Amino acid sequence: MSNTRAEAAYQRSVAAFRNPTLDLLHGRHAPFVVAMLSIVFTPDRPAVAVADAHAEIGEALDELRAAGYDDDRRLPAGTAREICRHWVRVGWLAPQIEHDVEVYRLTAHAVGALDIAGRTAGGRSRVSRSRVRTLLDAVDRLSRDAETDPEQRIAMLLAEREALDAEIARLRDDEAEPIDDEQLFEEAENVLHLARELPADFSRVAESIKAMQRDVVADLRRDVRPTGEILREYLQRGRHVMQATPEGRAFEGALRLIGDPEHIDRLTDQLRTLLTQPFSRLMAPEQRADLDAIGRQVQQGVQEVLTAQRRASQVITAQVRTHDPVRDRQVDELLRGVMAGLQAWMQHSRPGDRVEPLHTFPVADIGHLRQSLSDLNPPGAPAPLPAREDVEFVDADTRAWGGPHYAELEEYVATLGDHFDLATAFEGADDDTRRPVDLLGLLEIAHRNGMTETDEISVAEARRPDGTYRRFAFGAVTARTVKELPHD
Structure with a gap:
């Protein structure tokens, strides 16, 4: 069944009064709320530290109570802190952090309520020439901006320019009459109304x-x-x-x-x-x-x-x-x-029941821990590494991109005589052992057996598994094929 006009109007009114703005003005303590918010928050002081707001409102509350304004419960009960927290909950104050300090700011609902209260206390609104002219100018501008025909817009602008030219001509001929103070006062009131x-x-x-x-x-x-x-x-x-x-x-x-x-x-x-x-x-x-x-x-x-x-x-x-x-x-x-556990507990709990808090987290069962640190040896030797021939690779391509072929390099070095030049030896190696990592492996073998570096620069070209080449430059190295024994 559709609502009647009266029901629809009443429902709109009920919804409007749920707005925090009207709720502030309609409440029992509305005069106190408006007075406190207006003296604490000013145009030069839009944000107030929470502690300062509590102190100022508390002092004002004590003064009003001492003056007898609380005889008929016209002032809210509680401390200034409790009152401000209530204003935060109902949407009149907004707590924020500014420069590491908690402050209060008025919400848009509170600002609107203070504006309504200020205009009501300031007297009646007059239908002045300035206010009507503001309305007409706004309608003219809207009409001009909404016009889609360029010729019509040009005609409007030309008419506006002609009016300005006529005003300029009157001023130059000293024919313009000065505007009286009463009209200027009306325009100032309109500016305040808009602001x-x-x-x-x-x-x-x-x-x-x-x-x-x-x-x-x-x-x-x-x-x-x-x-x-x-x-x-x-x-x-x-x-x-x-x-x-x-x-x-x-x-x-x-x-x-x-x-x-x-x-x-x-x-x-x-x-x-x-x-x-x-x-x-x-x-x-x-x-x-x-x-x-x-x-x-x-x-x-x-x-x-x-x-x-x-x-x-x-x-x-x-x-x-x-x-x-x-x-x-x-x-x-x-x-x-x-939440599910709390709901299940609420079904069979009584008002006096308590929930034991969890003081510590449960400890996982990790078996036996070493009780003495005097023996630094591990409790057991690690499993031996598998022999090289027992290692299985996923495929040949994976092995090709792996580390140096040490065994092949050592067999190759054994055929080079007592001494060899690292760059020359690398250039003569098979393609499979001429990768960039094999150059490092050959250098490692040379260092292990004993090598000599000179100031000359050697250049070696390495071949990657994908067939691309890369050149490396390094200090010339002469190495032995057999590990050098230490001297007595």
């Missing part, structure tokens, strides 16, 4: 990147594909983390306008100049402070998003590099086994 949305927007972008990071890490832990395929995909996502969310893609477009430090410097200079104009006397002190802080808010918001992007890229890259599907599966199986 109030920026902190929540920046926080929302940063939180969307962090949520994407958590999703990627969770997906990575569940991924059982080959490691090489995982590396390629997730490293790509780490490098392009900003494009992974709609908020991030929208922020990249805005970053082209505000990301340049020169743009932020120009914005700051313009705001300071505005505060020196006569119309600024109509603004309340809070409005003047908010107008002066817009440049810093933009800079801090950009930095917050870029920091979240950098951290997400670093976390994803580190997770990918240390990813071990086999180990992760073993950990998952271990945790599932623990």
